[in-house]
Amino acid sequence: MARAEEPTAGKKRSRQQRPNRPPPKRYAYTSPPSRETVMVTRDRLPEDENAWQNAVVLIDKPLEYTSFDVCGKLRGALSIKKVGHAGTLDPNATGLLIICVGGATKKVNEYVAMDKEYTGTIRLGQATPSFDAECEVTQEMPWEHITDERLSEAAAEFLGPSQQMPPMYSAIRVKGQRLYKAAREGKEVAREPRSIHMSVFDVQRSAQGSREITFRVCCSKGTYIRSLANDLGLKLGTVAHLAALRRTAIGGVCVDNAWQLDELVNVVKTRRWGGITNLVEPSGGPPDQSETLMPAGNLGVTNATSAVQGCNGFNSSPLE
Template identity: 50%
Template structure:
């Protein structure tokens, strides 16, 4: 009965190269309960805020997933990759040396507000019951329809050489890798995502999140009967 009544929400700073499921599995094993899930996937090459819910709090996952997200990171112009991030090798597209900050700002303005966005092939979206990244890794192309999304804020915080640092506030279902692709297409140089960190989900902040190793140790130190 105690386990059925138990519920908790963990704010975790997801480590680089970990999948969101890796984090959930680690928390699940530490808690020794089955009912654990996350509220919004972060790609392995992204870091930052991951909300993990346990016990009865898993009922709140959808409400957390629907909240606005904020990200910071770096785009690189002049090339692209099959996945629009560094999961795949970089392919040179065009010399970006003549691109100006004004041109970047104009491109950014076209990608701000209510937009239609085609998700990347290397994503967890399901088409015909299958994750599209599974098809992509087998070399099978899947038709992806554009989806409405909202980019409320798209701020350039640094533009130096071929690198563009950004801060983006956006709705559920927005793919930052797709914004990289679209930015590169508008500029005519190609672009890909070099680094990404999720800093906020709704009112939950990365600054309040736990580092995973310390959290796991704290969970294991609890009396098990209190769960």
């Protein structure tokens, strides 16, 4: 007697009947990462692909990129899932962004806790809702009365420990909502001041009698330079906003030793290690074809910063 066919309802489809689906994304370099952290600088690259599984990468973040954008671009080039940054830089800012890859992501908090150095420009007499150039100028006040002597005195008053109110245009969460989202909706949210410390705040006019103030700041984590610009204006009896910002150092790690993002992505995609020719001289001149990038080797994080050459960190001289 022929066996009756089982009903097809609820029956699992055979492999041939299943719709075509793209294969899951596979991340490369799956062998165990090195126990030592590799510091990837302008003149040092990992000796092999697997070393990227425990790498700290120095990037000079380009203008208009978010810190998340930079992580995503490196994640795609390396095909490594775990990629994170050690301290956000706004899209309007440039400079040093430390990217931790693979096992090195465990060290993110170490870099976040380090003091930072910034340079930039503050514009007197004009205020914006975001305290920087992201928003249009909404208020103008006289600034011509401010002398160079008073400018230096006001900057010195910010040195040492203090309390700083975070700006509304920030990524801080209050009751589950990002402050910048509330700000863009025209809402003002109550927030608590934060303890910060500033060891250096050097200021000078970009030209005699100019409203443009160039500055250098060395400060603790959690310091908002946009808020500093706004507060400086108020202390001077006017208004001000941050016109330009560049992060030049984190701890003893200097932006001069960082990779340009597109250059490093190109190196990673073409898998050129060790003997790659230096793309740009530190002076910004044409490449010297005789100079090659050295393999980074295995550098512990404590030794990695000392391997970075040419950065004086927070011992550098004031603005001249």
